[in-house]
Amino acid sequence: MGSFEGVITTGIYCLPPCPGRPRSENVVTFTSAAGAEAAGFRACHRCRPYRGDRRIASGSELVCRAVDLIAAGALDDGSEAELAARLAVSQRHLRRMFDEQVGATPDQLARSRRAHFARRLLDDTDLSVTDIAFAAGFGSLRQFNRVMVTTFRATPVELRKRRRRADRLIADGGLALRVPLIEGTDIDRRLAQLARDAIGGIESATAADYRRTVTLDGDPGVIEISRATMDAARLVVHLPRIEGLIHLVARVQRLLAGDPWDPFEAAVRGLMADRAELLEDLVTTYGTPVAGLGEFGLAYLFPTPTAFAAADLSGIGLDAVGAQTIR
Incomplete structure (x- = not known):
């Protein structure tokens, strides 16, 4: 059962439940918004499916891993072939799995994700169109405009004019x-x-x-x-x-x-689970100081693996076993 519904007679896709009530024979389902967009449907103006984050209802481990990598930016500068290599499969196999389970190619999913994020920024913020383009991961303003018109059938400036007063x-x-x-x-x-x-x-x-x-x-x-x-x-x-x-x-x-x-930070936290004061000492001793954050009561970035590897961790009371484990 798909998470999104496309209405054949209007060319619009919705995120149920939507106030619109089309005839069931005019509805096709999709597992992803990207799949609906790849099939030529545009997002509904009433339920605004781009404002949510409904993931693929079910998918293979390979596809789920690929989706996570795409969300982390694997296709911002890389290619589908490079993504497939990271997953130890061929590009052809990866695209076939995406076609079956997502309804779109990895590139189409990445573009849809960037377009939806940009649309939310157009609604919620007063950022300029140029700033939004790069905040959403687009490589150029021209690319941004082209993708937004393809996805939403309107330019970013036109979409900004449609935002609701309560969105800002x-x-x-x-x-x-x-x-x-x-x-x-x-x-x-x-x-x-x-x-x-x-x-x-x-x-x-x-x-x-x-x-x-x-x-x-x-x-x-x-x-x-x-x-x-x-x-x-x-x-x-x-x-x-x-x-x-x-x-x-x-x-x-x-x-x-x-x-x-951060996985490394989580691992160090796990080692220091019952020693909160020592964990704070690690941060203040080996973390990167950050100026200008006094109003937030914060002053450091968590120490990097490099900082710990070069440090004498026994100097703050950490035993030899704990110090070696962190290294």
């Missing part, structure tokens, strides 16, 4: 946007968990909001996360540049769904 978000400093939650995410429970496990210096949190230091293309900054609705988070980004913002937002989605922010 305003933050007292920083860039605010809505982040659709991955299905099954319990945001209140996750925020409470993040507050319990917060590391001083890189994180600060309450049961209702969470802040942490991050980097985007080498630039340090801070993100703030709180609940907007039951199916969306409110994210405020404080960064000097936002090129590639789409990938930072994808990490926020995975964080709220229960994944760690």
Whole structure:
């Protein structure tokens, strides 16, 4: 059973339940928005399926892994052939699996994902069209315009004019946007968990909001996360540049769904699970200091593997076994 419904008579696809009630004989189903778009349908203006994040209902391990890699930017600069090589299959096999399970090629899925993210930025923010193009991972403004017209049958400027008054978000400093939650995410429970496990210096949190230091293309900054609705988070980004913002937002989605922010950081946290003070000492001693974040109560980025590998970890009270394990 597909997650999206295309209406043959109108050329529109919806995310059920939609207020529109087409005849059942005029409806075809798709497993993904990209599949509906590849078949020539455009997103409904009423239910706005691009504002959610409904994943493929079922898929093979190969396809799910490929989708995750695409979300992480594997096709921003790389090719389908390179993606297939990472997955140890041929490009032909990968495309065949995507055609069967997604209804679109990997490239089409990547373009759809970027277009949907850009459409949300056009609704939620006052960013310029140029800034949105690069924040969504497009290589040029010309490419951005072409994909948006193909996907939504309108230019970015025309789409900006259609946004609803309630869509626009305003933050007292920083860039605010809505982040659709991955299905099954319990945001209140996750925020409470993040507050319990917060590391001083890189994180600060309450049961209702969470802040942490991050980097985007080498630039340090801070993100703030709180609940907007039951199916969306409110994210405020404080960064000097936002090129590639789409990938930072994808990490926020995975964080709220229960994944760690960073695998290496998660491994070190696991080793220090019962030694919170020592973990903070590791951060303040070996983390990268970040100036200008005093208003957030944050001052460091989590230490890199390189920083730990070159350090005498016994100097802060870590026993030899623990130090070697981290190395």
